[in-house]
Amino acid sequence: MDTIASLFSFITTPVSWVIVQFHTVYGAIFGPNTGWAWGLSIVSLVILIRICLIPLFVKQIKSTRNMQALQPKMKAIQERYKNDKQRQSEEMMKLYKETGTNPLSSCLPILAQSPFFFALYYVLSSIASGKTIGVINESLLDSARQAHIFGAPLASKFTDSTEKVAALGASLTDVRIITAIMIIMMSASQFYTQRQLMQKNVDLTVKTPYMQQQKMLMYIFPVIFAVMGINFPVGVLIYWLTTNVWTMGQQMFVINQNPTPGSQAQDHYLQRLLKSVTVHSEVRSRRKRSVIQAIVAKGADRNENERRFITGLTKAGFAAQPDGTVAKSDTAVAEAEGGPAQRRQQPKRLTKSKRHSASAQQGVAKSSESGDSESKPSLEKDARSGGTSGAGDSGGDAKPTPAGKPASGSARQQPKSGQRKGQQRPKHPSSKK
Known part of the structure; x- marks a missing residue:
């Protein structure tokens, strides 16, 4: 002692x-x-x-x-x-x-x-x-x-x-x-x-x-x-x-x-601050403005509590400013009320079986359309010729068609796969085929 x-x-x-x-x-x-x-x-x-x-x-x-x-x-x-x-x-x-x-x-x-x-x-x-x-x-x-x-x-x-x-x-x-x-x-x-x-x-x-x-x-x-x-x-x-x-x-x-960033106390403090801003539509003290200013300055480095606070401001129709104040934001209101619904909806991905079924249906539709388009010109051509094909069959022999020319009224030969459309260039005599 x-x-x-x-x-x-x-x-x-x-x-x-x-x-x-x-x-x-x-x-x-x-x-x-x-x-x-x-x-x-x-x-x-x-x-x-x-x-x-x-x-x-x-x-x-x-x-x-x-x-x-x-x-x-x-x-x-x-x-x-x-x-x-x-x-x-x-x-x-x-x-x-x-x-x-x-x-x-x-x-x-x-x-x-x-x-x-x-x-x-x-x-x-x-x-x-x-x-x-x-x-x-x-x-x-x-x-x-x-x-x-x-x-x-x-x-x-x-x-x-x-x-x-x-x-x-x-x-x-x-x-x-x-x-x-x-x-x-x-x-x-x-x-x-x-x-x-x-x-x-x-x-x-x-x-x-x-x-x-x-x-x-x-x-x-x-x-x-x-x-x-x-x-x-x-x-x-x-x-x-x-x-x-x-x-x-x-x-x-x-x-x-003055809670520690990232703590439970900070989350509670920011929720109280969000409620105060929502009720009064402004930040009512210098200390609170400094808190919001610090959060805005962090940008992408904000913690989970601070990101939740900024999201809450956006949903309430406010945008945090760099000086620590808040301002009404029409964009924030639109995004909070119906922004996600106005976005372009992506088509729903089909299963493999449904894709094959849809492809088969498209193929049938295209083939039917091509058949109708090919038959229509030949019928019109027969009508213009006055039915000579029918007369030839009933009354006498038809004129032989010259070599290399398509017969009258016959369907035009379709090009083979990989062959270009239109009149084909004659092959060289030395060609085997």
């Missing part, structure tokens, strides 16, 4: 001073010796610290987004060196160094709070031991020792003995019940926060070491808090429970308003 005090002595006095200032305010409302005055002072200290850490939290969000942007490259490295784990780790570290990304950035808020945590722990431990610390004098020390939260003194712990708890004016049963409830709530809030991050705000289609790290933290942190919690004073448990609830609410806000 003395080692911790020496390490964090530079912040012990400021922490004790902040607690005293808040106690002065709440003591005037609830009474200086009540647990509400001292408990709310600790809660207010947590809120003040977390407000100061907001810039660090923003940096953490940006680093997380960089990690998400590196997911495709990390997956490619995994596939390329899947049989060489050492080379895979080296390439991952090289990628982190080139892009300036820190995979442990999610731990930064916890690391930044650690000095305040140890300072508060030492302050409350000093109160339990009856020692003055920082700006807490004897009168404030007596007031803090009399303060109880639901029957448990601020300086009592789950592992305290009956005599020590009795010296603080409480019973061991009350202390253990209150501390056990607070430890469970503290661990559950930590687990829920990490689980919410893994299920809703992470692109689960890409498996990377970062994903495994987050999944491991989801189970390890609650266990660590549960084990360490039995040695924490009630005041420190109030501190950690408050900071976990703050983190959970802060995480909910980020997931709802």
Whole structure:
């Protein structure tokens, strides 16, 4: 304990001073010796610290987004060196160094709070031991020792003995019940926060070491808090429970308003945005316009959630503009209402048997048409000749036709296959055929 005090002595006095200032305010409302005055002072200290850490939290969000942007490259490295784990780790570290990304950035808020945590722990431990610390004098020390939260003194712990708890004016049963409830709530809030991050705000289609790290933290942190919690004073448990609830609410806000691309949270956010645009026919905030602008700029690189959003806009009769606004589009309305039906329908492909049947029918029709066309000219020619063929058959011998000329009224000889139509050139005498 003395080692911790020496390490964090530079912040012990400021922490004790902040607690005293808040106690002065709440003591005037609830009474200086009540647990509400001292408990709310600790809660207010947590809120003040977390407000100061907001810039660090923003940096953490940006680093997380960089990690998400590196997911495709990390997956490619995994596939390329899947049989060489050492080379895979080296390439991952090289990628982190080139892009300036820190995979442990999610731990930064916890690391930044650690000095305040140890300072508060030492302050409350000093109160339990009856020692003055920082700006807490004897009168404030007596007031803090009399303060109880639901029957448990601020300086009592789950592992305290009956005599020590009795010296603080409480019973061991009350202390253990209150501390056990607070430890469970503290661990559950930590687990829920990490689980919410893994299920809703992470692109689960890409498996990377970062994903495994987050999944491991989801189970390890609650266990660590549960084990360490039995040695924490009630005041420190109030501190950690408050900071976990703050983190959970802060995480909910980020997931709802700035989700990770490709995650379930992004799908829900874009569906809400689509509904808002459909109802109001415009994009009503600058942040939403920036989201649509980023989606339009991606082009073919959009993920499934973003493509579904653009399709929904088109069906609603809107077209997303490069500046993040939306505009009515008659083309989009036509395509959404009847565009596919107006397209040219492709003929249905027939089966082989049906194609053969249709071909046979076409052949019969063509042959009948050709027969009619050939018989019609010969009948007309017979009529013009005055029926000489009939007279020759009945009355006398017909004139012999000269060689090489077709007989009168006879059908013209059809050309053979592969032979051109019309009068054929006479063959050379030397030809055998």
